[in-house]
Amino acid sequence: MTCSSPFMTPERQAFRDTLAAFFATEVTPHVEEWEAAQAVPWELHQKLGALGVFGFGIPEEYGGLGFDDAFMRCDYAELAFGCGASGVAAAVGGRMISLGPMVQFAPEPFRQDILPRIVRGEMNSALAITEPGGGSDVANLSTRAARVAGGWVLNGAKAYITGGMDAQWFVVGARTGGPGLAGISLFLIEADTPGFSRTPLGGKMGWHCSTQAMLHFDDCHVPEAALIGPENKGFLAIMNNFNHERLAMVAGSLGMMRVCYRSALDWARERRTFGQRLIEHQVIAHKFAEMSARIDMTEAYLERICWAMNQGLMPAAEIAKAKVQATKALEFVASEGMQIFGGAGYLTGNPVERVWREVKVMAIGGGSEEILRDLAVRQMGLAGQ
Ligand SMILES: Cc1cc2nc3c(=O)[nH]c(=O)nc-3n(C[C@H](O)[C@H](O)[C@H](O)COP(=O)(O)OP(=O)(O)OC[C@H]3O[C@@H](n4cnc5c(N)ncnc54)[C@H](O)[C@@H]3O)c2cc1C
Incomplete structure (x- = not known):
């Protein structure tokens, strides 16, 4: 824009300048190499974590910034997707779309111990909603979670999950009740849970340096505490x-x-x-x-x-x-x-x-x-x- 934004503040400008300098020196010169390698180096997650970009809307005690700012969130997204390969934003972004439910609903020990590690970029997380049978019609998702003694057992599959190959934690939408939007709940599931497996989605036309995965739940047993948020109100x-x-x-x-x-x-x-x-x-x-x-x-x-x-x-x-x-x-x-x-x-x-x-x-x-x-x-x- 040639006329300056009425919404710009000195703090926001400083944040943008820091990020722009970071992307110009530490990211853009490497994107060809990362796209060819079909991965970004793990240090990128950590460096971005240190810049605070994953911490918006997250209390400091859980590793976040302790404040939210929609402008700054968008400044980050604009610069990350505009770094020369938007797959870089996707490679680190699986956690960004899964953090909200974790902050709001995850059990306190998880928020104290694991969440700060995800926010700092030490581990990744992903959001798993889309299924091989459909992504638009979320209300009709069919991965099922059945109540059993001591927890839940999940069966079904998820498709196209960004960050799915390197995430340690997944926020998963599953059906716990009847048909439609009133029967869906959210689960927080660790990658090494028995009955969970994943396979990479290859042959993409873009976003080469990020991973997308198929997730498979085959009699995947999770504890009671894996249900996050109110039962049947996950939609x-x-x-x-x-x-x-x-x-x-x-x-x-x-x-x-x-x-x-x-x-x-x-x-x-x-x-x-x-x-x-x-x-x-x-x-x-x-x-x-x-x-x-x-x-x-x-x-x-x-x-x-x-x-x-x-x-x-x-x-x-x-x-x-x-x-x-x-x-x-x-x-x-x-x-x-x-x-x-x-x-x-x-x-x-x-x-x-x-x-x-x-x-x-x-x-x-x-x-x-x-x-x-x-x-x-x-x-x-x-x-x-
Ligand atoms: C690279 C990549 C990364 C992704 N990452 C994630 C992720 O991290 N987590 C996740 O959960 N999902 C992810 N997705 C899935 C994505 O959200 C879905 O692809 C998207 O929601 C569309 O669902 P679908 O592909 O099943 O298409 P469908 O739902 O089968 O729709 C096919 C087409 O029909 C149109 N359509 C469907 N219903 C109607 C209707 N009623 N009226 C008119 N048109 C209609 C749709 O707009 C679409 O154009 C990712 C997808 C890609 C390609």
């Missing part, structure tokens, strides 16, 4: 948790758009066709006007939502609409950025080429565009009028 917790994930994906899309915009602009200023630099052709210059407008709109909408969240509100309809707007904008900006590069945009290693391959995971993951439009319509009460 609401899942939905609330999704709001933070979706907002981070709006900010992430913004970061990815900036990668496309900046690299295409550098190219357009340098590349000459028909005796002129590309940027001097009006048709190309107009592409930048349009890309920049969509970036600014995403940022403005994001900041308005962050402001509302810092007032204690949870504007679910706006978050859903903003995610759809952001991923549609990302699709446009990635496409135009690639077009500006011409043939060079089609080559592996071009920053826009990677973003192009990662557009769809942003548009599908964490609630697809179709599902989020539907959610927004319901939240706004349009269908009931």
Whole structure:
């Protein structure tokens, strides 16, 4: 944005500057290597943990920052997804989407002993909701947890779980009651529990440096305390948790758009066709006007939502609409950025080429565009009028 944000504060600017310097020196120069290795080094989790980025909304006694700030959460997401390979954000981000239920519902000994280690980046955790049979229709998930003497036994499978291959702890949605949303509960399950196994999901078009896994629960016995939160009321917790994930994906899309915009602009200023630099052709210059407008709109909408969240509100309809707007904008900006590069945009290693391959995971993951439009319509009460 050329006009400065009315929401910027000196503290937030300092946080952004620290993170921007960290990503520029410790992450961006290595992303090609990490993507090829299909992993980030474990120290990255710890270094980011030391910067406090996993600690928002978590009390200090559990290893967190002791405060929350939606703007700063989004600053982190924007810079992490915009570091040159958005898979880096995914590689460390499984814990971020699973922390909410752990902070709210996990037993006190877990919050005292394990949670700080996850927040510091010493271990990873993941959120397991999606199943091979479907991800959009969360209310109909079919992994079953049956009550037995001393605890529960789980049977079923989960799919696409980010961080699933290196997480030590999983927040898992399972059916404990009847059909529909009123029969779902959350469980906190350790990776070495008998009856639990995982297999990597290979052959992805992007996010190569992060892991996604299939999880298998075959007569997986867990103790009574593995049930976190009220029995049969896990659906609401899942939905609330999704709001933070979706907002981070709006900010992430913004970061990815900036990668496309900046690299295409550098190219357009340098590349000459028909005796002129590309940027001097009006048709190309107009592409930048349009890309920049969509970036600014995403940022403005994001900041308005962050402001509302810092007032204690949870504007679910706006978050859903903003995610759809952001991923549609990302699709446009990635496409135009690639077009500006011409043939060079089609080559592996071009920053826009990677973003192009990662557009769809942003548009599908964490609630697809179709599902989020539907959610927004319901939240706004349009269908009931
Ligand atoms: C790289 C990656 C990482 C992921 N990480 C995680 C994770 O960490 N944890 C986790 O739990 N999940 C994760 N997911 C899963 C993700 O959230 C789901 O893929 C997503 O919710 C969509 O579910 P689905 O793939 O089963 O598609 P489906 O639900 O089968 O839907 C298929 C298509 O149909 C559309 N559709 C479905 N129902 C309707 C309808 N009623 N009206 C109109 N259109 C409809 C959907 O929008 C989608 O486009 C990840 C996915 C990917 C690809």
